[in-house]
Structure formats: C-alpha cells, structure tokens
Amino acid sequence: MPSLIRLFVPSVACLTLMTSTALFSQQSSVKLIHSVDLPGYSGDFDHFAVDDDRSRLLLAAEDHGTLEVFNLKTSAHLQTVAGFGNPHSILVRKGIPTVFITDSTKLGPTIRSASTYAKIKSVPMTPGSDTSKYDPATNILYVVTGGKDVDMQTANLEAINPDTGAKLSSITFPDNHVEAMAFVPGDPRIFINLTQTNKLAVVDRRSMKIVATWPVPPAQQNAMVAFDPAQHRLYVVCRSPGMVVVMNSDTGAVIDTQSAPLRADEVQYDPATHRLYVPGGEGWLGIYNTADPDHLKLEEKVTTAPGAKTALLLPSQHRLFLAVSPGDTKATARVLTYEVH
Numbered sequence: 196m197p198s199l200i201r202l203f204v205p206s207v208a209c210l211t212l213m214t215s216t217a218l219f220s221q222q223s224s225v226k227l228i229h230s231v232d233l234p235g236y237s238g239d240f241d242h243f244a245v246d247d248d249r250s251r252l253l254l255a256a257e258d259h260g261t262l263e264v265f266n267l268k269t270s271a272h273l274q275t276v277a278g279f280g281n282p283h284s285i286l287v288r289k290g291i292p293t294v295f296i297t298d299s300t301k302l303g304p305t306i307r308s309a310s311t312y313a314k315i316k317s318v319p320m321t322p323g324s325d326t327s328k329y330d331p332a333t334n335i336l337y338v339v340t341g342g343k344d345v346d347m348q349t350a351n352l353e354a355i356n357p358d359t360g361a362k363l364s365s366i367t368f369p370d371n372h373v374e375a376m377a378f379v380p381g382d383p384r385i386f387i388n389l390t391q392t393n394k395l396a397v398v399d400r401r402s403m404k405i406v407a408t409w410p411v412p413p414a415q416q417n418a419m420v421a422f423d424p425a426q427h428r429l430y431v432v433c434r435s436p437g438m439v440v441v442m443n444s445d446t447g448a449v450i451d452t453q454s455a456p457l458r459a460d461e462v463q464y465d466p467a468t469h470r471l472y473v474p475g476g477e478g479w480l481g482i483y484n485t486a487d488p489d490h491l492k493l494e495e496k497v498t499t500a501p502g503a504k505t506a507l508l509l510p511s512q513h514r515l516f517l518a519v520s521p522g523d524t525k526a527t528a529r530v531l532t533y534e535v536h
Contacts, residue, residue: 222536224470224482225497225515229270229532233263236528240518242326242461243507244285244294246309252507254518254530255282255296262296262312263530270516270532276312284327286336286357295357297324297338299345304338306360318360321351330400332380335363337400339387343371352376352387352398364403368396375462377422377429386429386444388417395420395431395447409447414438421464421471426488430471432462437475439483441491453491455481456504463508463515474517476504502526508535 238258245252252265264274280300287294297304304318323345327338336357342350350373354363368389376387385398393415397407411417414433421430429442437455456475463472471483482495502520519529
C-alpha cells in the first residue's frame with residue numbers, strides 16, 4: 196500500500212512543472228484577427244471613432260494631417276481624407292449626418308458630412324483643440340483647448356453644441372498641459388487630468404467650476420482616466436513611470452497601483468466584464484481585472500507592436516482596435532484588430 200500511495204503523490208518539482216504548464220496553456224482574452232499596413236505614414240495617430248450607421252472605423256492621423264477611414268467589419272482601409280492640420284478626436288453619433296473633428300492647428304475644429312467628410316463649417320474655438328468627450332444626455336461635447344502646444348500658459352475645457360459649434364460655457368485651468376477626462380451621464384462630475392501639476396481636477400458640469408483637485412502622488416504625467424461609478428473608482432494612467440493609479444472617486448484617496456506600459460495614450464474600460472485595457476508605445480497591452488475595487492490585478496501582458504498606444508474597445512462587437520504609430524522611426528504604420536473573448 197505505501198508504494199501505491201507514492202505513485203499518486205507528485206513531487207514538488209512535478210507540481211511546479213504542472214503549474215507552469217497550466218499558466219502557459221491559458222488562452223489570451225484577445226486574439227489578433229487583422230493587421231492593416233499604412234505605408235508612408237510618419238509621426239503619431241490619435242483617437243479612433245466608430246460610425247455604426249455606415250459600418251466605418253475612423254482614425255485621426257494626427258501628424259499626417261488626415262482622417263483615415265476603414266471598414267468596421269473587415270478593417271480594410273477605404274479612404275484617406277486630407278485637409279487637416281493635426282486632427283485629434285472625432286465625434287460620430289447614430290442617426291446624425293455630421294461628424295465633429297478637433298484640430299489643434301490654426302485650421303481649428305470642423306463640422307463635416309458623415310458620409311463624404313466634406314467640410315460644412317469651421318468652428319471658432321480657442322487654439323489647440325484636442326481631446327474631447329461627448330455627453331449624449333445633454334448633447335454637449337467637452338473639448339480641451341489651449342496649453343503649451345499652442346504657446347499658452349493655461350488650458351481650457353470648452354462645452355460645445357456639436358450640431359452648431361456654438362460655445363455654451365468654458366473653464367480655464369492654471370495648467371499648460373491638460374489631458375483626457377472621464378464622466379458618465381447622470382453624474383455632474385468631470386474628472387480631468389492636470390498633467391503639468393500632477394493633479395486630477397473635479398469639475399461640476401452644471402456650473403463649470405472646479406470643485407476639487409486631487410494630487411496623484413504615486414507617478415508623474417497622469418494623462419488618461421477611466422471612471423467606474425458603481426465601484427466609486429477612478430483608474431488614472433500615468434506615463435512616468437508607466438502606472439495605473441486606482442483612486443476613490445468620492446474622496447481622491449489612492450487605493451492601489453499597478454504597473455502599466457510606457458508611452459500609453461489611451462485607456463479603455465468595460466465595466467460589465469471589469470476589464471481595463473491600457474495600450475503602450477513600448478509594445479504591449481496591459482489587461483487588468485477591476486472586480487475587486489481595492490486590488491487591481493494585471494491579468495495579461497499582450498505583445499502588440501512598438502507605437503501601438505491608442506485604442507478603441509467595442510464591447511458589444513467583441514472588438515479592440517489598436518493604432519500603431521511609427522513615431523520618429525521608419526516602422527510601418529498599422530491598425531491591429533483583436534477579437535475580445
């Protein structure tokens with residue numbers, strides 16, 4: 196009997212091997228299904244947008260000065276639209292025949308046909324229009340303007356009617372570098388990164404006044420933020436070093452941190468699956484589990500490509516798109532499409 200027992204009790208070395216094999220055999224939650232080359236591009240891409248009405252994927256080619264149009268289902272490159280300075284963010288709305296595109300150069304933002312991309316009108320705004328976020332409940336587009344890139348010592352958040360381009364209100368920050376923001380319909384707060392001073396500002400959208408500023412002490416260059424109101428959590432992505440800082444959205448208290456890829460320029464969040472996606476220019480995508488609001492877990496480090504630092508997640512379609520920016524290298528620009536499990 197003792198000899199039989201020994202036959203069924205694995206050694207420590209065997210257990211280690213079994214554990215390692217199990218880890219390596221785990222399937223990734225994302226699978227690369229398309230890679231589309233864009234030869235002849237240099238510099239950086241910026242934000243994506245999706246046009247469900249026309250089954251198109253749009254990408255702002257910031258340094259190329261163009262809008263790139265792709266087939267949403269196949270990722271095939273359909274069209275290059277010229278006539279921009281440095282386009283950054285794109286607003287497309289279901290059932291609306293126009294798109295709103297920000298542009299940080301003197302050309303400024305424009306309202307265009309959603310079918311042909313022909314310019315309908317220029318929108319007068321403070322120079323430097325860059326990142327933006329739309330509130331469908333109020334039909335207001337919030338746009339970051341000003342800042343160091345246009346030789347201004349301050350930056351603004353401007354509330355715009357995207358149908359007419361009319362400015363509804365604005366707020367000025369005493370920072371020359373303001374990055375991305377997060378909010379949800381029904382909650383009056385906007386959380387926005389004051390990158391120059393390494394703080395997160397809380398803005399009341401109703402009064403367009405700053406109601407709090409919270410330091411982000413674990414890391415510098417806080418640039419992106421995702422908001423989970425159900426768990427009262429903010430996920431602030433910093434660039435120096437690469438880090439996700441978890442903060443309480445009611446108090447600003449730092450709850451946890453996790454490493455993140457360097458040169459990240461986007462964060463995408465799916466609260467239904469508790470998955471946070473952070474792409475980085477150093478060539479990997481961090482996928483995090485937020486199910487425990489007090490302990491952020493880095494579940495996967497997916498190898499992507501150098502320069503793959505902007506993304507768009509479409510949870511309902513199980514798709515994640517990454518834009519591979521060639522930057523100052525001679526690498527080929529690409530758009531990568533992943534199936535999300």
